[in-house]
Amino acid sequence: WSDDGSPERGFQYIYLTEEDHARISTSVIAHKMQLDNGEIRWVIDSVVGKEDGLGVENIHGSAAIASAYSRAYEETFTLTFVTGRTVGIGAYLARLGIRCIQRTDQPIILTGFSALNKLLGREVYSSHMQLGGPKIMATNGVVHLTVSDDLEGVS
Structure with a gap:
């Protein structure tokens, strides 16, 4: 530390x-x-x-997705609707898009809280929501609208 x-x-x-x-x-x-x-x-x-190559292939695929989404941002309206836990590249896409809707019971995270706790060597986080729940993501501007369920999100 x-x-x-x-x-x-x-x-x-x-x-x-x-x-x-x-x-x-x-x-x-x-x-x-x-x-x-x-x-x-x-x-x-x-x-x-x-x-051999597995990590590079995953990164290459994620980069292709992010690249396509970034191009779409320039050409049309982009929206990410977080209806379930969104991890890794999905979390990046939430930030890259023009608008993001997040269900109040689902996090947007790059990695899980238990992995971070292991990395940190102590119990700092107790849930995914502490890392990427609506209280975090709406406050920092990643999420533009929070909804209680899928139906509210599409209405």
């Missing part, structure tokens, strides 16, 4: 213990760092996909 008392301030780096690095070293590119107390940490520089 940048400040142990304030996890919301972020972290300096993500690292693996020596045991974890030995177990998954083929899936990461990391450099070794030794702390003053002698502890060895492997600071992660990059993550390598387990299946």
